Amino acid sequence: MQVVAVSHPKGGVAKTTSAAALAGALVRMGHRVLVVDLDPQSSLTLALGHLPNRVWPTLAEVLQYRHGLEEAVHATQVKGLDLIPASPKLALVQRELHGQEDYTVLRARFRSWLNQSSYDYVLLDTPPGQGLLTLNALILAQQVLIPTQPEYFSAYALRYLLQTIRWVRLRFQPLLAYQAFLTMYQSRNRAHAWIRARLEVTLGPGLCRTVIPLDTKVREAAIAGLPVTHFAPKSRAARAYLALAQEVFTHEQQAAGRVEETAGRVESAR
Ligand SMILES: Nc1ncnc2c1ncn2[C@@H]1O[C@H](COP(=O)(O)OP(=O)(O)OP(=O)(O)O)[C@@H](O)[C@H]1O
Numbered sequence: 302m303q304v305v306a307v308s309h310p311k312g313g314v315a316k317t318t319s320a321a322a323l324a325g326a327l328v329r330m331g332h333r334v335l336v337v338d339l340d341p342q343s344s345l346t347l348a349l350g351h352l353p354n355r356v357w358p359t360l361a362e363v364l365q366y367r368h369g370l371e372e373a374v375h376a377t378q379v380k381g382l383d384l385i386p387a388s389p390k391l392a393l394v395q396r397e398l399h400g401q402e403d404y405t406v407l408r409a410r411f412r413s414w415l416n417q418s419s420y421d422y423v424l425l426d427t428p429p430g431q432g433l434l435t436l437n438a439l440i441l442a443q444q445v446l447i448p449t450q451p452e453y454f455s456a457y458a459l460r461y462l463l464q465t466i467r468w469v470r471l472r473f474q475p476l477l478a479y480q481a482f483l484t485m486y487q488s489r490n491r492a493h494a495w496i497r498a499r500l501e502v503t504l505g506p507g508l509c510r511t512v513i514p515l516d517t518k519v520r521e522a523a524i525a526g527l528p529v530t531h532f533a534p535k536s537r538a539a540r541a542y543l544a545l546a547q548e549v550f551t552h553e554q555q556a557a558g559r560v561e562e563t564a565g566r567v568e569s570a571r
């Protein structure tokens with residue numbers, strides 16, 4: 302079983318969209334998948350067809366030790382894909398974690414339960430920023446996938462996450478691997494091509510070959526409460542997410558070895 306955090310410090314770079322779509326792709330590849338919504342905004346919960354104020358119990362009750370994990374697992378419209386939802390209450394829990402500087406509650410709560418579960422993959426959708434919920438996710442995960450818009454600010458903010466990954470590796474999880482990929486890519490946009498070329502140099506093999514194109518089907522899929530792989534399987538975005546899942550989940554071992562090398566290069570890049 303592989304635990305994967307989907308993370309980027311900047312907002313709106315397609316973390317939630319990618320978590321849902323990659324989960325859908327993994328189900329299409331024959332795997333059992335659990336997704337966990339770690340964002341108090343609860344976008345992933347909504348994107349998979351649940352209303353944050355109606356679904357209960359959620360991750361907040363699990364982290365407060367009020368409910369067991371099993372009770373917080375909810376089915377989605379996709380067979381083989383389960384969800385632990387978020388709710389606005391998670392913002393309160395996040396403040397409590399900050400007060401206690403608690404980096405490991407997620408790991409304490411999930412690790413042994415996950416080892417006994419029948420899931421092949423667990424995807425953690427993190428909120429923007431690098432708050433305690435995000436740090437908890439990175440400490441539980443074995444792999445971080447980093448969706449990045451081909452825009453200067455997103456590409457620049459990547460370095461903050463890579464520094465955090467390095468800190469997590471030193472203190473908690475030496476084998477934490479990462480791979481970045483480009484989202485909402487427009488092949489005719491010269492600025493996008495320029496950022497892609499720069500990231501190829503800076504990240505080397507830490508940047509996925511597969512890019513996710515801009516595609517309005519992604520937005521329609523969220524309204525329907527389905528991953529794009531199931532809402533519009535033939536769309537450009539669905540095919541790209543399937544290719545991405547094949548690329549990142551069949552090369553896990555190589556990815557693990559890349560972290561040191563690429564993190565060093567990124568920190569020295571301007
Ligand atoms: N490939 C795509 N084509 C078109 N629109 C997209 C694509 N990917 C994401 N979007 C849209 O971009 C917006 C931001 O996406 P999303 O909510 O997944 O980002 P996020 O990184 O999770 O944001 P936040 O930081 O707020 O959690 C959404 O409206 C989503 O529908």
Ligand SMILES: [Mg+2]
Pocket residue numbers: 316317318340344345427428
């Ligand atoms: Mg999100």
